Amino acid sequence: MTNSDGLSHRLRESQQSVNDGKPRDALFVGSVEKAFRVLEAFRGHSSLSLSEVAITTGLGKSAAQRFCHTLVELGYLKRDPRSRQLKPALRLLELGFSYSISEPIISTAAPFLLRAREKSNKAVNLALPRGTDVVYVMRQTYEDSPYGNPPVGGRVPMFCTASGRAYLSALPREECDAILAQSPLHPFTPHTLTDLDQLNEALEIARKRGFASADQECIVGERTIGAPIYDRFGRVIASMNICVYGNDWTMAKVDKTYGDLLLRTAQQISEAVSNNPNFS
Known part of the structure; x- marks a missing residue:
């Protein structure tokens, strides 16, 4: 949790439900939503274990492992070789820059x-x-x-x-x-x-x-x-x-x-x- 914001918002009661109760249309891609759910699990946390990702997102451990592996391969997460903890990676900041300039x-x-x-x-x-x-x-x-x-x-x-x-x-x-x-x-x-x-x-x-x-x-x-x-x-x-x-x-x-x-x-x-x- 980061001290700099005064709070890190304590993990939203089970991340405030997976779909926020909103109906999804036929164009909605559930796997994309799950990938972003994994990334959002790190809000306020410098690192998480695979088990913590699974608990926070509501995904099964096997599914969480696949999503995390993919995000590591794509450069959005990185894994500590010693502790095996997962952390946000530099490529996420690049996305934030795109938002800032737009x-x-x-x-x-x-x-x-x-x-x-x-x-x-x-x-x-x-x-x-x-x-x-x-x-x-x-x-x-x-x-x-x-x-x-x-x-x-x-x-x-x-x-x-x-x-x-x-x-x-x-x-x-x-x-x-x-x-x-x-x-x-x-x-x-x-x-x-x-x-x-x-x-x-x-x-x-x-x-x-x-x-x-x-x-x-x-x-x-x-x-x-x-x-x-x-x-x-x-x-x-x-x-x-x-x-x-x-x-x-x-x-x-x-x-x-x-x-x-x-x-x-x-x-x-x-x-x-x-x-x-x-x-x-």
Whole structure:
């Protein structure tokens, strides 16, 4: 599990069912889905044994062995010659690069996020929604960050993160309520809000002032504020956050010190998105 994201999302209750309950059409290739299920088993894990892959994916050990062998041969997994543990391989990163250069929100937001990082000297992140979570697709760290160079692709819950709450607060109420209802409200620190009434109160505050806060809810010592990013039609499509670490900060101090910068940056990105023809 990687410390850099504050959590690695504890393996989704048996990987949230094999097919997510969705009906599959005649063109759907089940073996491809199973191969990706094997790759997704490594989310939050630096290595897994063959038995762990089989348990995590719900595949039989024989099937898991065949899929893993194929993925090793193709260069997407590698096997430690001593421990026989399986690990993600470099070719997976190449796929991630293809995504990064094709997603217009990343290139559009990049100069504004960099400017916010330079002005704040704090970590600044860009997040996109995925189910009940957000995924960090761009990360600007700073020299005093306790986590060095946190990797892109970290996935965290919406309900307990500033970036996630910012996104939730900008959704229509029924969509926000539906995501919260589907979210496993597990605590990650002693400070994590898991009570639905308290979460709705925090979201209402975010709606009124335009940005959300999370006080040590994923990582003890980390305080974050996040704001939504909109497209030209006023629909929320992403969010950004500014992260502050250290016991000399309070949530109120973070809000006061960086709230205006956060809102201004999110607005600039939203305006750039609205003027970019690559966004539909």
